Amino acid sequence: MAARRQRTHELDAADRNAMPDRTFAFPRLRKEPLNDATHVRNAIARFDQVRDVTDDEREEAFRRIKRAAKRYGVDMTERHWQELGKPTATMKSSDKPRTPTKARRNQPRNAWSRDELYAEAKRRNIKGRSAMSKAELVNALEGR
Structure with missing residues (x-):
């Protein structure tokens, strides 16, 4: 029986370079790829860590992430980009x-x-x- 190769969600440099700008949440910087559910969840979690972008770019990135989340079936409860990547206000230390x-x-x-x-x-x-x-x-x- 042949061993099945497990698919990873890691992108190597060649894969990343071959992706069009429109597949990134932040196309100008080519940050946060949105090519599968795992990367969408990662983009949501790391949204506030992206540096050197304007509020308009964040707004556009938020729309891109929302579309990708819907496409890949990722639950996204945030309504505004300011909520992404930050712990909720109701999260207590006991919730961690x-x-x-x-x-x-x-x-x-x-x-x-x-x-x-x-x-x-x-x-x-x-x-x-x-x-x-x-x-x-x-x-x-x-x-x-």
């Missing part, structure tokens, strides 16, 4: 994902919450963790 406690670590991983699994995957630097489901996180943490 926590690493599992010692007692929790003795339980099977499928009993952990997705946030706990994600925090552990982040601690272990598992690549692709943000796009993984709970079951995929369990498998990745168990080395399957």
Whole structure:
């Protein structure tokens, strides 16, 4: 049986250079590609980290991200570009994902919450963790 190659969402320089400007949230700078759901989620999360752009460029980037989110089925609740990339005002420190406690670590991983699994995957630097489901996180943490 031939091994299937797992598709990654990483773009190498050749792929990125071959993409037209219109596929980027910020076309002038060619920042934040919007070519799949993973990159759209990344553009949403990193929106406020893009430097040297005007408010008009941010407004246009926001429209591009909204269109791409709809195209790729990414949930986007923000209504204005000023809301992107920032924690919500109602987020409390207790809402942040926590690493599992010692007692929790003795339980099977499928009993952990997705946030706990994600925090552990982040601690272990598992690549692709943000796009993984709970079951995929369990498998990745168990080395399957």
